[in-house]
Amino acid sequence: MEVEAEEIFKEFKQHSISEFFKKNRQMLGYSGMVRSLVTVVHEYVTNSLDACEEAGILPDISVGITETGENRYSVKVSDNGPGIPKEYVGRALATILAGTKFHRYVQQRGQQGIGAAGCTLFSQITTGKPIQVKTFPRGKKRAYSCSIALDTMNNKPIVTDYAETDEAFNGLEITGEFGGVKYEKGERGVYEYLRRTALSNPHIQMKFVGPDGEEKIFVRAVDTVPERPKPTRPHPLGLAVNDLIEFAKASKSRKLSVFLMETFSRVSQGKVEELRKIAKEVDLEKSPDKITWDDSERLIKAFKEVRWISPDPTSMVTIGEDQIGVALKNILAPEFMHITARKPAIFRGGIPFVVEAAVAFGGYAGRKVDEGYEGNIMRFANRVPLMFDSGSCAITEAVKGIQWKRYGVDMDSQPITVFVNVSSVHIPYSGVGKESISPEEEIVNEIKLAVMESARGVQRYVSGKKMANSETSRYKMVMGYANQLASDLSTLTKVDREKIKGMLEVLVSKHYPKAKGSREEEVGEAKEEEG
Ligand SMILES: Nc1ncnc2c1ncn2[C@@H]1O[C@H](COP(=O)(O)OP(=O)(O)O)[C@@H](O)[C@H]1O
Ligand SMILES: [Mg+2]
Structure with a gap:
């Protein structure tokens, strides 16, 4: 029997964007239990950082995670930012595609107005619970609290339990309970995400309490709020x-x-x-x-035929060489590090971006494996740590494409951390999850140049270190002093300098029987090591 069009189209319906994401939660980063928990923390923490920086406040953030059941955790994130006025709170936290950052052409962590409402939706579909909010909007007289859920059919907020309080409190605090998630302390977990956030944001103070009760404070390393990037016009x-x-x-x-x-x-x-x-x-x-x-x-x-002058760099805010240095020292305490900041460049013919890179050696750099160490890569886009999908990322491609052996560096056995931050108004993410940067040729090249320069810095250090440890090098060093001593003694005693030097040489050689070489080389090496 044939079916008529009318009959078929009785089923015709329009869905809301919330309904769409309910069915496609992996598009928001909610796939895999460990990753889903990182996504929740990431959305709340980036919002806190954006809000504090916009309000000109040094961020003070606290993240607490407690286990509430099997694969079920409660997450609480609070900040000292501007808070959210009552009339906006529902839409800000429970309407997908609503926010204050959407139409700006400015470098920011958030953009689409999807993150916070996505968390509310995720809590709802995995535990059936609304999120709990407490906020003291700057400029208002009192703090208030409420519960917020999402009406997915209409992509609208449902705000309940509204109450005002006189509690001394600043900013915003959100608590949500999530199911189908898992806390892990490994390379891709929440703890590592926060550690990297502290690394790329040395101006924040952050406290973390994990489900095991362990408390970690990431101490503020610099006391200035990053400059606000200027909104820019498209090129x-x-x-x-x-x-x-x-x-x-x-x-x-x-x-x-x-x-x-x-x-x-x-x-x-x-x-x-x-x-x-x-x-x-x-x-x-x-x-x-x-x-x-x-x-x-x-x-x-x-x-495409006109010659344009180079892009305006004021639209981009980088971390800065000094600040990367302070942060790396603070978090990785490396034996040695080298930092490179490149000048702004463009990709796709007109979109400006800047690359900053560092290579750190020793201390907590690299990754501990059974018998020793191996190198690791820390990827960042506009200061946000990228934790997943590393395979398809411009940063991974660039770092893997470097011939490390040439620099005397072995990523497979040495405690090395390669740090790369790409800043741009328009980071070309390769997926909706925003976890990797698409390998545009110009971006990959800039990253390579930056990392190679820092690799050379590490090479000088590593080779200097090898020298200093070898017997030859020690012999040469002592002979350096002996030569000086010979000259001085000769001046004082009028005995021939070469004669004294010869005697000292015999003495020193007895201590370092295997060593030989000339003094000039050693000075050259020592100079390199300082640079
Ligand atoms: N911690 C916070 N403090 C102040 N405002 C916030 C905070 N978190 C979220 N908001 C507001 O909620 C909006 C929606 O957040 P979100 O859905 O993550 O989208 P986006 O960050 O892309 O704008 C933000 O644009 C901001 O106006
Ligand atoms: Mg956001």
């Missing part, structure tokens, strides 16, 4: 045909030429004249909303 080279049309339709500028200058970065009057010559068919005097698909295509093509 013409980062646009696709459709993007340009959308921007043009939304524009209030009178002419296409003015629109281009007002909307995008690096478009000057001079550049407009160049574009006019290249894209002759496009009338730049007409109203932007009259733009056609052909116009846009021609302009996008013309953008």
